Amino acid sequence: MRSEENEFVKAEEEAAALAAKVESESKPKEYVDEKLAEQLKSLVISPEVVSGPVVGNHAEEAAHHHHCDCGCEDHDELHKHHDFWNKQPVVMPGKHVGKEFNNPIHIDLKAEDVPKEPVPLPKGYSWTTVDITNATELQEMFKLLEDNYVEDDDNMFRFDYAVEFLRWALMVPGAFPKWNVGIRDTREGIKGTALYNQLVGVITGIPVTVRIHDRVVRMAEINFLCVHKNLRSLKLAPMLIQEVTRQVHLCGMFQAVYTAGVTLPTPFTEARYYHRSLNPKKLVEVGFSSLSRTMTIARAVKLYRLPEKTALVGLRPMEATDVPAVHKLLTQYLAKFDVAFVYTPEEVEHFFLPRPGVMNSYVVEDPTTHALTAFGSFYSLPSTILNNQKHNRLNAAYLYYCVNTRGPISAVVSDLLILAKELKYDVFNCLELMDNATFLKDLKFGPGDGTLHYYFFNWAMPQISPDKLGLVLV
Numbered sequence: 001m002r003s004e005e006n007e008f009v010k011a012e013e014e015a016a017a018l019a020a021k022v023e024s025e026s027k028p029k030e031y032v033d034e035k036l037a038e039q040l041k042s043l044v045i046s047p048e049v050v051s052g053p054v055v056g057n058h059a060e061e062a063a064h065h066h067h068c069d070c071g072c073e074d075h076d077e078l079h080k081h082h083d084f085w086n087k088q089p090v091v092m093p094g095k096h097v098g099k100e101f102n103n104p105i106h107i108d109l110k111a112e113d114v115p116k117e118p119v120p121l122p123k124g125y126s127w128t129t130v131d132i133t134n135a136t137e138l139q140e141m142f143k144l145l146e147d148n149y150v151e152d153d154d155n156m157f158r159f160d161y162a163v164e165f166l167r168w169a170l171m172v173p174g175a176f177p178k179w180n181v182g183i184r185d186t187r188e189g190i191k192g193t194a195l196y197n198q199l200v201g202v203i204t205g206i207p208v209t210v211r212i213h214d215r216v217v218r219m220a221e222i223n224f225l226c227v228h229k230n231l232r233s234l235k236l237a238p239m240l241i242q243e244v245t246r247q248v249h250l251c252g253m254f255q256a257v258y259t260a261g262v263t264l265p266t267p268f269t270e271a272r273y274y275h276r277s278l279n280p281k282k283l284v285e286v287g288f289s290s291l292s293r294t295m296t297i298a299r300a301v302k303l304y305r306l307p308e309k310t311a312l313v314g315l316r317p318m319e320a321t322d323v324p325a326v327h328k329l330l331t332q333y334l335a336k337f338d339v340a341f342v343y344t345p346e347e348v349e350h351f352f353l354p355r356p357g358v359m360n361s362y363v364v365e366d367p368t369t370h371a372l373t374a375f376g377s378f379y380s381l382p383s384t385i386l387n388n389q390k391h392n393r394l395n396a397a398y399l400y401y402c403v404n405t406r407g408p409i410s411a412v413v414s415d416l417l418i419l420a421k422e423l424k425y426d427v428f429n430c431l432e433l434m435d436n437a438t439f440l441k442d443l444k445f446g447p448g449d450g451t452l453h454y455y456f457f458n459w460a461m462p463q464i465s466p467d468k469l470g471l472v473l474v
């Protein structure tokens with residue numbers, strides 16, 4: 001464990017001890033009292049300031065929209081009533097978007113139409129900008145996520161993004177500091193305790209360029225939405241979303257892309273997660289995988305065994321001098337998808353150069369011409385294992401982007417598996433987007449329970465299939 005984490009654990013323990021003392025001495029038992037809950041729930045979410053809708057997307061219409069003939073799989077989920085989302089410029093379920101339609105839902109706001117102030121928070125809570133260039137504040141964000149971020153349906157695992165990962169994901173070229181929005185607990189009653197001013201909510205944005213068919217849009221990529229477990233169901237999430245939206249608007253951008261495991265109005269595509277065991281014994285021990293009736297541990301170990309050495313001649317870690325060539329490979333590859341990121345060389349340098357414990361990127365260099373013919377990368381996203389005696393951390397590698405100009409991408413991914421195994425990852429994950437479906441079976445990936453939904457804010461277009469998608473959000 002890194003020393004900064006140790007220190008933080010100590011500080012946490014002190015804070016917890018102090019909090020317990022304060023609570024037993026004077027404070028109400030519940031962290032959130034009933035009155036506060038009522039106050040929070042009664043706060044009206046003001047709809048976006050909107051000008052004439054381009055597609056028929058009126059909130060009222062959507063709210064009264066009880067049935068449709070869309071025949072969608074997720075029908076009940078999709079048609080659930082959404083107090084907040086039904087008032088946002090997003091495609092409403094069941095709304096037909098014309099085949100050629102590829103436009104904003106609402107026209108850009110004028111500067112004077114963007115609210116000057118954030119939506120008011122309930123008493124005792126304050127808006128903050130999380131300064132991620134400040135190690136202490138980044139650590140606070142890390143801790144909030146470590147304890148409260150995404151868990152699987154059975155609450156066995158929770159994502160544990162490393163501090164260095166957050167730095168990488170958020171301190172990107174052209175980042176806007178104000179797009180890292182937080183909520184602090186500044187209730188009078190806890191003044192003077194270590195809990196005072198604690199970060200209890202966060203949402204982040206980075207600027208990205210996305211090509212949607214033939215249109216290229218500079219927009220926000222929204223991530224790391226998280227509310228402290230003790231403050232759930234109080235509509236703080238919509239407030240965070242509104243505030244980050246306001247900050248994005250203030251920078252003259254009116255679209256966003258985001259992903260979620262949950263179904264909201266309305267995904268433009270969805271992709272299933274696939275998993276490739278690297279350490280089957282541990283995966284079974286922690287309940288990530290289960291053995292079928294005819295499978296034993298010994299058989300699973302044999303089934304998932306990998307060669308010791310990689311197969312591609314000329315495979316090596318990516319270096320700074322490879323940036324122009326990787327930029328070219330990636331740009332050419334992403335051009336074939338309907339929706340994909342457009343990267344600048346600076347962004348390629350930022351996102352793809354290897355970073356220990358965060359990003360692993362490899363290139364294949366032709367031994368004779370020295371040209372780069374392939375590229376493959378994966379990022380590191382461990383999970384905390386909740387309630388297991390033997391293990392507390394699942395080391396997962398996630399496939400990022402992979403390009404091969406001299407053969408199938410399976411040849412590159414096959415070597416990435418070997419490299420990931422060598423780096424002690426337990427499992428290699430990927431989504432069934434881009435060309436990933438072509439190698440899943442051969443490389444022994446199995447489908448998981450999770451599906452990732454992709455959304456645009458203020459953009460409407462017909463849905464696409466995931467093999468037309470060239471966007472990986474971390």
Ligand SMILES: CC(C)(COP(=O)(O)OP(=O)(O)OC[C@H]1O[C@@H](n2cnc3c(N)ncnc32)[C@H](O)[C@@H]1OP(=O)(O)O)[C@@H](O)C(=O)NCCC(=O)NCCS
Pocket residue numbers: 081082083084085086148149150151224225226227228231232233234235236237238259260261262264
């Ligand atoms: C996601 C999270 C912030 C939502 O907060 P919450 O306290 O459960 O919900 P709130 O009462 O604040 O808000 C509810 C609204 O937020 C919406 N919402 C919930 N999760 C959302 C998500 N991931 N993205 C966008 N909106 C979301 C709900 O749909 C609902 O709006 P609706 O009435 O229009 O449907 C919180 O559950 C959390 O921190 N979960 C763990 C981390 C996580 O899953 N983050 C999202 C990763 S994509």
